Amino acid sequence: MKHYTIKDIAKKLNVSISTVSRAFNDKYDIKKETKDLILKTAEEMGYIPNPMAKKLSQKRSLNIGVVVPEFINEYYSEIVIAIQEFFRSKGYQVLVMQSDEDETQELTNAQTLIHNMVDGLIVAPTAGYKNMQYYQSRIKEGYPLVFLNRIEESVPVSKVVFNNTKWSFFATEHLIRQGYQKIYHLSGYKDLSVTNERVEGFKKAMDKNNIQKENYKIIETGLLAEEGMEVVEGLMFHHDIPDAFFCVNDMVAIGVMKKLKDNGYRIPEDVAVVGFTETRIAKLIIPQLTSVKQPTFEMAKKAGEILLKRITNPSAEIETQIFNGELNVRKSSVREVSN
Amino acid sequence: MKHYTIKDIAKKLNVSISTVSRAFNDKYDIKKETKDLILKTAEEMGYIPNPMAKKLSQKRSLNIGVVVPEFINEYYSEIVIAIQEFFRSKGYQVLVMQSDEDETQELTNAQTLIHNMVDGLIVAPTAGYKNMQYYQSRIKEGYPLVFLNRIEESVPVSKVVFNNTKWSFFATEHLIRQGYQKIYHLSGYKDLSVTNERVEGFKKAMDKNNIQKENYKIIETGLLAEEGMEVVEGLMFHHDIPDAFFCVNDMVAIGVMKKLKDNGYRIPEDVAVVGFTETRIAKLIIPQLTSVKQPTFEMAKKAGEILLKRITNPSAEIETQIFNGELNVRKSSVREVSN
DNA sequence: TTTTTTGCCGAAAACGTTTCCGAAATTAGT
DNA sequence: ACTAATTTCGGAAACGTTTTCGGCAAAAAA
Numbered sequence: 158m159k160h161y162t163i164k165d166i167a168k169k170l171n172v173s174i175s176t177v178s179r180a181f182n183d184k185y186d187i188k189k190e191t192k193d194l195i196l197k198t199a200e201e202m203g204y205i206p207n208p209m210a211k212k213l214s215q216k217r218s219l220n221i222g223v224v225v226p227e228f229i230n231e232y233y234s235e236i237v238i239a240i241q242e243f244f245r246s247k248g249y250q251v252l253v254m255q256s257d258e259d260e261t262q263e264l265t266n267a268q269t270l271i272h273n274m275v276d277g278l279i280v281a282p283t284a285g286y287k288n289m290q291y292y293q294s295r296i297k298e299g300y301p302l303v304f305l306n307r308i309e310e311s312v313p314v315s316k317v318v319f320n321n322t323k324w325s326f327f328a329t330e331h332l333i334r335q336g337y338q339k340i341y342h343l344s345g346y347k348d349l350s351v352t353n354e355r356v357e358g359f360k361k362a363m364d365k366n367n368i369q370k371e372n373y374k375i376i377e378t379g380l381l382a383e384e385g386m387e388v389v390e391g392l393m394f395h396h397d398i399p400d401a402f403f404c405v406n407d408m409v410a411i412g413v414m415k416k417l418k419d420n421g422y423r424i425p426e427d428v429a430v431v432g433f434t435e436t437r438i439a440k441l442i443i444p445q446l447t448s449v450k451q452p453t454f455e456m457a458k459k460a461g462e463i464l465l466k467r468i469t470n471p472s473a474e475i476e477t478q479i480f481n482g483e484l485n486v487r488k489s490s491v492r493e494v495s496n
Numbered sequence: 497m498k499h500y501t502i503k504d505i506a507k508k509l510n511v512s513i514s515t516v517s518r519a520f521n522d523k524y525d526i527k528k529e530t531k532d533l534i535l536k537t538a539e540e541m542g543y544i545p546n547p548m549a550k551k552l553s554q555k556r557s558l559n560i561g562v563v564v565p566e567f568i569n570e571y572y573s574e575i576v577i578a579i580q581e582f583f584r585s586k587g588y589q590v591l592v593m594q595s596d597e598d599e600t601q602e603l604t605n606a607q608t609l610i611h612n613m614v615d616g617l618i619v620a621p622t623a624g625y626k627n628m629q630y631y632q633s634r635i636k637e638g639y640p641l642v643f644l645n646r647i648e649e650s651v652p653v654s655k656v657v658f659n660n661t662k663w664s665f666f667a668t669e670h671l672i673r674q675g676y677q678k679i680y681h682l683s684g685y686k687d688l689s690v691t692n693e694r695v696e697g698f699k700k701a702m703d704k705n706n707i708q709k710e711n712y713k714i715i716e717t718g719l720l721a722e723e724g725m726e727v728v729e730g731l732m733f734h735h736d737i738p739d740a741f742f743c744v745n746d747m748v749a750i751g752v753m754k755k756l757k758d759n760g761y762r763i764p765e766d767v768a769v770v771g772f773t774e775t776r777i778a779k780l781i782i783p784q785l786t787s788v789k790q791p792t793f794e795m796a797k798k799a800g801e802i803l804l805k806r807i808t809n810p811s812a813e814i815e816t817q818i819f820n821g822e823l824n825v826r827k828s829s830v831r832e833v834s835n
Numbered sequence: 836t837t838t839t840t841t842g843c844c845g846a847a848a849a850c851g852t853t854t855c856c857g858a859a860a861t862t863a864g865t
Numbered sequence: 866a867c868t869a870a871t872t873t874c875g876g877a878a879a880c881g882t883t884t885t886c887g888g889c890a891a892a893a894a895a
Contacts, residue, residue: 549881
C-alpha cells in the first residue's frame with residue numbers, strides 16, 4: 158500500500174540509511190548479519206527501491222532504447238523481440254519506439270529515449286538520413302549507439318548489417334540459372350541503403366551474366382503488397398510483363414503474385430517471383446515463395462552484444478558486423494518439377 | 497557536451513533556481529521578461545531538463561506502459577501503434593513490453609513498468625490469468641489500469657473488448673447460410689476469454705440453426721499457421737474433413753487453406769474457410785479469405801482515452817467498452833460465383 | 836501618508852537513492 | 866597491554882528537479 162523507502166527501513170532497525178543502502182548494493186563493507194537482517198525486514202515490509210532515485214544518483218537507467226522504422230512487418234517485430242530477450246537476461250529493460258517510417262518521428266523518438274537516460278540506443282534508421290547530424294553529435298559525446306540494418310556509410314558508429322548486395326546477387330543469379338531471361342527488380346524506397354545494396358547486387362548479376370540493359374528493369378516501389386500490385390497492373394497495361402520479378406520483400410512479392418494470378422499468369426511456369434527478408438507467409442502461400450532469409454535473431458543479438466560492450470566499456474572500439482543469410486528456393490521460382 | 501542543469505542557468509543569470517524552475521512550469525508567478533530571458537538563455541545553452549529528477553519530485557513519469565502477449569501477429573502491432581499515437585499527442589511516452597504468451601513474463605513486465613513509475617498501464621493479458629491477484633492489488637491501491645481484449649470477468653477494472661461472441665455467431669451463420677453443413681471450429685488456446693467467447697458464439701449459431709452435435713466440432717489449436725495445418729492433417733487421416741472451417745485467426749485459417757489445397761481440396765467449392773481478426777494477408781491470398789475485422793485502431797484509442805481519464809481524474813469510474821466489427825465476406829466462403 | 840494588496844522572487848525542504856569521508860568498534864600485531 | 870590495522874557503520878553531500886513558505890518591493894487602496 159504505502160510505498161516504503163530506505164528511510165523507513167533504517168528507522169525501524171535503528172541503523173543509518175547508508176547502511177541500508179549498502180545492504181542492497183553488496184559491494185560495500187557491511188557485516189553479514191546486519192545485511193541479512195536488513196534484507197529480511199525489507200522483504201517483509203514489501204520494500205521496492207525507487208528506480209527514479211536510483212537512476213538520478215547512479216546516472217544510469219538500466220534501460221535500453223530501440224528505435225525501429227515500423228513493426229507491422231514481422232521483421233522488426235522479431236528484431237525487437239530478440240533484443241529484448243538479450244537484454245532482459247542482463248538486467249536491462251528495453252523500451253521500444255517506432256517511427257512509422259518518418260524521419261521527424263525518428264528524431265523525436267531518439268531524443269525522447271536519450272532524454273530519458275537510456276544507457277544505450279539501437280537505431281534502425283528510416284529512409285532519408287536527415288538525422289545523421291544528430292546522431293553524429295551524440296556519438297561525439299560518447300553516447301553508446303548501434304545502428305542496425307539501414308546504414309549511412311559516413312557515420313563512424315558500430316553497425317550490424319545484412320549483406321544485401323551479396324544475397325541479392327545470389328537470388329538474381331538463381332533466377333537466371335532457372336532460365337528466366339527478362340527480370341524486373343521491384344526495389345523499395347530509394348535513398349535506403351538496403352534498397353541500394355540490393356539494386357547493386359541485382360545489377361552485378363546482370364552484368365556477370367551478360368544480360369543486356371533492355372532485358373531488365375529496376376522499378377521503385379514501397380514495402381507494401383498494394384504497391385507490388387500496382388506495378389504489375391502498370392506493366393500489364395503496357396504489355397510488359399517480364400519472365401521474373403525479384404522483389405524487395407515478401408509482402409511486395411505476394412502482391413505481385415496475387416495480381417499475376419488474378420490475371421491468368423501461372424507461377425512459376427509463366428512468371429517467377431522471388432522475395433527477400435523471408436517471412437512466415439513464404440511457406441504458406443501457393444506456390445511457396447522463394448526468398449532470402451536473414452538471421453534476424455542473431456543480428457539482433459549481436460547488436461545487443463556490441464551495445465552492451467560499449468556501455469560497460471566506453472573505450473570499446475567501433476565494430477561492424479556483416480551477416481549472411483540463405484536463399485530458400487521454393488516453387489515460385491523453379492521451372493523444373495522439383496520440390 | 498556537458499549537461500547543463502537548472503543551477504547553471506541560475507548562476508549565469510544571477511537568479512535563484514526556483515525562479516528558473518518557474519520559468520519552465522509557467523503556472524507560477526514570474527515576470528514575463530525574466531521568464532523570457534531564462535527560456536532564451538536556456539535554449540542557447542542547450543539545456544535539457546533531467547527527466548529522472550523531474551519524475552522523482554513530481555511523482556509522475558509521463559510514461560505509459562503497454563503489455564501485450566506478442567506482437568508478431570500484426571494485430572497487437574497495430575494496437576501498440578495506435579496507443580502510441582494517441583498518447584504521443586498528449587505528451588506521454590509509451591513503453592512497450594511483450595510477454596511472449598508467458599504468464600510469468602507478463603507479471604515481470606507489469607512489475608517492471610510499474611516500478612518504473614509509469615503513470616498508467618494497459619495490459620492485454622496472456623492466457624491463464626494467474627496474475628489477476630497482482631492486478632487486483634494494484635487496482636486496490638488506485639493504480640490506473642486498463643485491460644484490453646482478453647479479460648477476466650471477475651476483476652473490477654476498466655476494459656476494452658471486442659464482442660467476440662456476436663461476431664463469431666455472425667461468421668458461423670454466414671457459413672450455414674452458404675449451405676455448408678458440417679462446420680469445425682479451430683478455437684485457439686483454451687482458458688483465453690476471446691477463445692471462449694468465440695466458441696460460445698459458434699455454438700449459439702449451431703443451436704439456433706438446429707445443427708446436431710455430431711455435425712460440428714470444436715478443436716483446440718494455437719494461433720500459428722502450423723497448428724492449423726496439423727489439425728487438417730489429423731482430420732484427413734481420419735477421413736473427417738468437414739464442409740467448412742471457422743478459425744480463431746487468419747494465420748490458422750491460412751494454414752488450413754494451405755494444407756487443404758496441397759491435398760486437392762478446392763476452396764470454397766469443397767471446403768470453406770473463415771478467419772478472424774482480419775489481417776492484411778486476407779485480401780492477398782487466393783482465394784481471398786473471409787474474416788471478421790476488428791476496429792483495432794478505435795479500440796486502442798479508446799483504451800488510451802479511458803486510461804488517460806483515469807490518470808487525470810483518479811475518481812473516474814470504471815468503464816467497459818465493447819466494440820463491434822464487420823464480417824468481410826470473400827471468396828473462401830461463398831459457393832455462388834460472386835466477388 | 837499609512838495600510839493593504841499584489842507581483843515577483845529567494846531560501847530551503849523534499850523526492851529516494853548512492854557514495855565519500857571519517858569515526859567508532861573490533862581485531863590483529865608486537 | 867598498547868598501538869596498528871581492519872572492519873563496520875553513521876553523517877552528510879550529491880544527483881536535478883519541484884514546491885512551500887515567506888519576504889520585499891511596488892502598486893493599490895484607505
